[in-house]
Amino acid sequence: MWVGTLYALAAGLMWGLVFIGPLLLPEYPAALQSVGRYLAFGLIALPLAWLDRRELSRLRGQDWREALKLSAIGNLLYYLCLASAIQRAGGPLPTMIIGTLPVVIAITANLRNGHRDGRLPWARLMPSLLVIGLGIACVNQAELAQLRAQSDGDGWRHASGALLALIAVVCWTWYPLRNADWLRAHPDRSPRAWATAQGVATLPLALLGYLLLWGWMAWRGSEFAMPFGPRPGFFIALMVAIGLFASWLGTLCWNQSSQRLPTALAGQLIVFETLAALAYAFLLRGQMPSGLTLVGIGLLIAGVLWAVRIKPVPVPVAVEGHGL
Template identity: 55%
Template sequence: MLTGFLCALGAGLMWGIVFVTPLILGDYPGVVLSFGRYVGFGLIALVPAWFDRRQIAALSKADWRAALKLSLVGNILYYAALASAIQLADAPLPAMLIGTLPVIISICSNWAPGHSSESIAWRRLAPSLVIILAGLMLVNASELGRLDGRRSLADYALGCLAALAALAAWTWYPIMNARHMKRHPHIRSSTWSTAQGLATLPLALLGFIGFGAYTAAGQGNYAFPLGPRPALFVAMMLLLGLCASWLGTMLWNKASQRLPTSLAGQLIVFETLSALLYAFIWRGVVPSASVMAGVVLLCAGVAMGVGAFHRAQRKEALAGGT
């Protein structure tokens, strides 16, 4: 459990970068950021794929179909929707909706677990979820105060819809990914991360080329392919591809193998906390008292959740021993 916890923490630290990238590259369309990120992921995955070629070659057709579906939904569709939501409605509103992921994933995975060992009594799970939700509300209530009011109601509505699409995509992804990892424990987490990168590459390339054809037809004013700030764009896409995609996915795969999915879902709060940290660094401001109170509640909720699952596992082990 400790190894899984630390891996989830590391994944959260990597994933937090994706929330500030649309702010740093605010003059790039969300779909371009998504395709660029995953072209970077796929290209970077070619390197570990060469060194891990025996394990990659041992993957079955069913494994590759699963990797393709996970890559399409959890990578390209998720980040295109998230980046578009942030640019349409500013960061606070989408962050509030996406911030509910720890609670929603935990509820969905515990409601219909892939295996009986994945579930926990609701009375044990509920207290930590309530505290995490309270922390999210405190954090996001403060962030909503940063809405600039310069966007139209239509932009906010479209941004909310895009954020809800991202929420649905990333509720599905960790549950399905964890179930595949648990059904196939022989697949190493690094191998599965690399496989998803390889599966993502053709999808991202096709999407990027398709967007180029769209702009060539006179739709939009994006300077295809690398936009107005090519060096920064390429650097950020490679950073996201390496850290947020390959390394983050590998760490999350390790966590998924070692933790019940409903607990791992709660640990996605580390992504929220990391995104907050990076956003405050980017803005150059100190978080308010309400944000800090929300952070304390988030940490307390996670600690309660880990404790509840740890006690449940000890009780199960003792029962098995007797």
């Protein structure tokens, strides 16, 4: 249990990096940041695939199709929606919506996976979810205040940003549940090789997306300097860093966690991503968090520690044909 929690913590620390990409590259289109990140991920995965070639050779066609679906929805579509939401609505509203993921995933997994993982008793699960939810509200109070201050801005732009953030929540509710399904169904498979397989599956999608985006921008007569934008060295370095740490290593750690923990519990541990993103944002700003933000961080940590102590209860299997 605790080993799985530590792996989830490591994944969250690396996934938090993806939230600062749009802040460091505000002049770059969200679509370019999405395909650039996963093109780097796919290229990094190629030499790793050679090292894991024996394990990858065990994957069948349906396994590769599953890796392709996970890559398309949990990688490309999710990050495209997230980066677009941040660029359209700013940080406040998307952060608040994405911050609900730990609660949404935990509730969905407890309803969906009880027969496989055991069900976390609602009476014990709900208090931890409420504490996490209250912590999320506290750490986002500054962003909410900023959003209210900007309420006289472009209403449609904010609404479309909110919609894109909601789509991102749907994508990343689906991804960890579906990814855990495969890992729990294949306990003898290497989580590292499965992370690499997703990178290999992402590569053709990201390359096609990059070429289509380049062609679309050329057709529209965009002045944006393709293929790498006005800061090519920084863009490439950031995409490689995020591709290596957030995409491959983060996925590897999450796969290790998903093989060890009930999905309902693992869902709550995505809160580590929120904490990491918050810490990186304050480092970029050169500011100390406010008192209420520190209270929220304490509540998030307390909620996670509370949840980790909950033991799953087996769900009785209905017996058919038990009449006389």
